[in-house]
Amino acid sequence: MTLSRPLLSLLLLTLSAAVVPVAQATCTRIYSGVQVLDGNSAQLPFGRVNLTSTYLQPVGTPLGSVVVSPASAPGLNSETVLWQCDLSDANDIYEVFATNGDDRVGGYWEIGNGAGTTVNDGLPGYYATWFPYVGVKLTHLNSGRVFTRYWQQSKITQYDTVGNKIQIKAKHLSMIQADLARVSSRPPNSGSGSNYCWDNAATSGSGVYTYNCTQPNGYVVFRGGGIYSDPIGSDANTAIAFWGQYNGIALGMRSASSISYTATCVARNVTPVVSFMPITASELNQGITRSSNFTINLECSNDARSGTATNQTALGIQVAYNAYAQAQSLGLLTSGGGVSYLVSNGYGTDPSVATGVGISLNNASNGTAMNFLGWSNTGTGATGGWYPVLAGASTTGSNLSGYTSYSQTITATLGTLPGKRATPGKVDATAYVLVKVQ
Template sequence: MGFVSKIVALITLLLSMLVPVTHATCRKSSPNYIYAGDSYAAPLNFGKINMTTTYLQPVGSILGSIIVPPSSYSYNGGNADSILWVCDEADLPNIYFLAATNGDEPFGGHVETGLQDGLSGVYATWWKYIGLKQTMSGVVLSRYWQKIPITSYEKLNGKINIRLRDIPPLEAVLYRISQLPNFSRGSYCNTAMIVSGSYSSGKTANGATISCNQPSAYIQLSGDKTVTFSGINRDYEGEDSNVNFSFWTANGIIYGLNTSNTTLTNTPTCVARNATPLVNFAPISKTELENGSKVPAVFNVEIECSDSMISGTGTNQTAIGFQVSDGAYQAASNLGFVSSTNGSVSYLLSDEYGINSDIATGVAIKLYNAASNKEMVFLNQFGIAGGGEAAGWYPVLQGTPYLVGSCFGLYLVSTTL
């Protein structure tokens, strides 16, 4: 009996060794909404950016800052609710996004030019002396593929659907830098960098008009080796996107300045030097608020301008706007205080309005011009140039400005709002 038991045990062991290990599977959805071709890049729409003298805009100055929602990307009629990938629910601990700059393009994420100025993660663009930093879920994008966690998805019948809306938004910031890219590899764009215009129609220093179709970042679906990807390729964490882009074009989405409305100008302008750091309102009772009483407070903004600057909201003119935070924008949107026409915000609310019970409700801040008592609106979280006063942009000298001093062709102006 003992001998027979050992044989049975041995046969059971051999059978268990022959059973294949099952791998979870991920696949693209059908219809397919994924294509990382250059012309489908979600646009980094900064609108008009302006670069003037290094005195007014020293190296390290921020020229523009935006948030790019995933819904900015569209292929094959896709929208925020479109399903990009379908995976087994068991995959969740072992799958993630990978994101990187466009590492094989000198003007799309190959050269980290900001390092010379202490600006890590800032990569060369096609504009001379302008660098781009891109961040997703707190991860600063680089040439090397980095993990971005999947925190949002739809569960359905043992599967998870990863929709376009489940990709985190991208934060993009443009900086003035002091270095031009030094690169050893070729470019898909004209290596004569531009000093004005856009990626689709840029001007070189000698006035030639050229274009560049290269994007700036990618995100793809990847995971551990225990996950099988059916019909799609992927890259691995830590690989250099300069040479590792197995995902392209069928397993990711794309971001870029090449499809954007971003244009560079070189117009005389102003910079804000100082502002009232803390605006205090006098106490007011609940009864007074309910009766429509208001509590005024005045604040100043000190601006330094070129003497050839033109105050206004038109082309090549200088305007000022006051931008709400992302939390305040969301709170205002929830209460219907965001314009559906131009995105302007009519009231400033607390970031945690309606969320934190310690913060008063039924109270908001309204902006007025101190000279004319004219109502003003706030810029939305994107703060894109254009749209005039209806969008929250006002001629920079529209308040109650007075000249503080002037020298070397510059004016120092204080304006009260």
């Protein structure tokens, strides 16, 4: 909704009738606000992004996914008070968000949906980045809305009450999910409101190239109680008043991501559903378990190297984000940021879900116990949930010269969590297979 300004002549006609007091601002900015500036953004830590042949990675291939909190911006933590308002403002406070809509590689070109190019990849919400042929999509998880160039809002419903004031802390802002995908085109060098970083990172080479562009990919801004945002629905290409008001937090890939062009592998298919035979809570509490195998079909360049060291390709199985949050509260994280057990969707919140139980992994060929990947994106090796992609794999043939197909079998086991007792209920868990150059 765009607010319009009353006509001056109409205002003049009311002056002789009454003097109407101007509404006073009842929200105030408490933090410095410098987190809206380019070099102070909350980072999107994708780590190393690797592009290989379009045979292995066609357009649309997912290249990375992270979930971050605006509280991770420099100078903030989860308890930092950002804004303070009167209690009467509680029903009128919002997060307002958009891409960095004026910049060529910050959020101007919706490259995945054909903006700035003659090819529409059918990837709405993916905007051009400083990495060539890589688009990023940002999702505001509290509302489920994807960032666009046009300002959107989501009501803030979580806050702390202190006396007759409410405090909006960094922890009360929505988590943001960022996803990368391969796109077919690079953004044009002209046409956007800004081209601050010029050109793009290297498009080939044997090196690892850091994301040196400081331009953010998106912003989260506050509105309410006399603190105004740019109008909802306005284009962030030109609607950027928030920036000069230091009202918001930027999100960007600067320094926390890199790109390379190393020969690697991809996961072609995975058993979609892994089922366990029924088991009672009593049996689980006696130490009885249920196991089931699933298969991952892989294809690799013959130049790829399997392993967890630098420039080698590793495989990991990542828990769903909500399961990761539960694993943190249950003490199931490893020292390297991996997850020892996968718990069910709805664990601890849905009364129909079994508690005290989780799923563990083993490599079926060599018996090696495996951790799951978490979402910190900092772990390496087995404690982080990464394993040599071809460890225990068997060759299944070749579809194209220079490439080989493999099959990897993993055993999933349902059992009790360490130190817990099982309660009856359903188990319906979700995980993702990732293959990545380390």
